[in-house]
Amino acid sequence: MPIGGIAIRARELAKKLNSEIVQYVLNAVQEGILIVDKECRIAYYNCTLSRLEGLKIDDVVGRVLFEVFPSITPQDSTLCKVLETGAPIRDRLQEYFNYQGKKIQTVNTTIPLIDAGEIIGALEVSRDISLVVSLTDKISALQQGIHKGKFPPKGSTLFSFASIIGTSAKIRSIVKLLKKVADTTSSVLLYGETGTGKELFAQSLHKEGLRCNKPFIAQNCAALPETLLEGILFGSTKGSFTGAVDKAGLFEQADGGTVLLDEINSMSLPLQAKILRVLQEGVVRRLGAAEDSSVDVRVIATTNEKPADLLKAGRLREDLFYRLSVICVEIPPLRERREDIPDLIGYFIDKYNARFNKLVTGIAPEVMTVFQEYGWPGNVRELEHVVEALLNFADDGIITGEYFKYLSSGTFPGFVEQRSLIAAAEKPGNYFRAEFYKQEKEQIVAAMQKSGGNVTQAAKLLGIKRQALQYRLKKYVVFQE
Structure with missing residues (x-):
């Protein structure tokens, strides 16, 4: 021009x-x-x-x-x-x-x-991403120092199967299964909702296996941009991109040990193909490098969605799924292992008593009832946060329902509030009790019919939370007018 x-x-x-x-x-x-x-x-x-x-x-x-x-x-x-x-x-x-x-x-x-x-x-x-890169470099340097024996082995700080709280049949069967495969080199895929403790099981698997004295390195695949994640996993060579230096990736740093790829479903399909090559051939190639390097790592991957759904949506390569899922284990949500809630509460009370210098001895029966009825969408992690919050306000003795008034964030306080409203309507002598239940029950039946039995959709139609609807459905099964 x-x-x-x-x-x-x-x-x-x-x-x-x-x-x-x-x-x-x-x-x-x-x-x-x-x-x-x-x-x-x-x-x-x-x-x-x-x-x-x-x-x-x-x-x-x-x-x-x-x-x-x-x-x-x-x-x-x-x-x-x-x-x-x-x-x-x-x-x-x-x-x-x-x-x-x-x-x-x-x-x-x-x-x-x-x-x-x-x-x-x-x-x-x-x-x-300057802060992310800085933190990543520090972690990488620490991991390399561990690998070279400059620091105490990272494995010494990992959880073991003994750390897993719960006596439910589901949890005990998972522990039994993973103990059997701890000494093998097979890849493992753990899936379950957010907060169920997938990394706890992954650490336990490494800690009690033959690789326990070798590095255990975890990387969240959803936390970083793809280009940066690839460099972290595979390493880089000088000149491979502007400012790049020669640096070993996590697979090389974990040689002889275990790499945990957390939320692998967040990884792009092209990067998944490179992970597949590590699993199949046992080699990695740094960004910008002309030659491969051999690595001996056990890969454990986690996803917070069901593999079948990811495969159907095209977000997980089918060949990678089959290579990862030699051992495939579902970690159940807390609502499916409610019998473990008392033990978990006791564990978290002891943990935060020591941290906060408190002398709380337990929770009142009415509090336990609420804990057992709630759906815990955030699973064990949410339970821990609720117990931690309550111990901020209780110094000793038993935690009663009075302490719920201090909770102000999350879905749990909303559940407690709605439960209290229903309890008030149930008091003897309430003139509107029968009519209230009749109308509420009719609305719930209509919403469930309209949604085809889908609780989530019915809750949206009613304008209430899913957990609140589940509570009402359970209540009306046994309610007698």
Whole structure:
């Protein structure tokens, strides 16, 4: 395009960006936004990016990109590549220095800006991951130190099967099964709702197996962007991306031990394929490397959704599922093992008595009744948090229902409140008691019929929580007018 045409296009782009609505929206988002024209001259630079990079907007807009960021070259720049090819670049990890020497670490998505079929600029959205990378590097360094014997073995802090609280048949059968396979090298897939204690079982499996003196390394697959997660798992070589250094990944660090991939259902399908290769061939290849490295790791994976649902939705590779699920175990939700609730409560009371220097001895029968009736959607983790909250307000003796008034967050307080309202209506001498129950029962029956027996949908129709409806359904089975 002639120079005059480029200048016209640049002015058109600047005019579009000067709209008050556009300015408001772009400055309101938490991600950094950078827009350049066809000549890589910065046309827009939002407030979030200004705070991140420590640069004033007026000092940046109108200048060529490489003047402001001298460590970036046209060959490295994703903006330049998008301007040249017209193809978006998504979730690209980038490390660079601004002209003040400050190191910036982001995950970027870059797209072309097209007007009348012609590329007039490019927009880049940057998510700051500097803190995540810093924490990850510290964990990685600690894990490598453990592997090299500089620190006490991580295995010494892990839970064992003896740490698992509960005498229910379901829990005991799971413990018995996992003990049998603890000494093998087979992959294990644990699935269950959030808060059921899947990592506790994974740690126990490692702790009581032949690999107990080798590293146990856990990685949450949902907590990090894909590009960063891949580098953490497989490692990197110098030059594999901007700012990359030679660094072993978690599979190499855990050689001889166990890697726990938590929430593997959050991992992209391409990355799942690379995990499959580790399982099948026992090799990893660092980002940017030309050769493979052999690793000997046992892989334990967890998911908070049923594998059948993930396979049907195409969110879990079928070949990876079959390779992972040599041993496949479902960890039951707390509502299916209610007989374990008293033991769990006792364990958590002892735990927080020691932590808070309290002398609580137990809970009153009416409190136990509430605990047994509640559905515990957050499972054991939610139960622990409720007990912890109650011990903040009780110094000694028995926790009674009076302490419920201090709870203010989560679904449990709502359940307690609705239960209290129903109890008030049940008091003898209440003139409206029979009519109240009759109308409520009719509404519940109608909602259940309309939803085809689906409790969740019926609860939505009635405008109440699922646990509250479950309580009423149970109550009306035995209620006699």
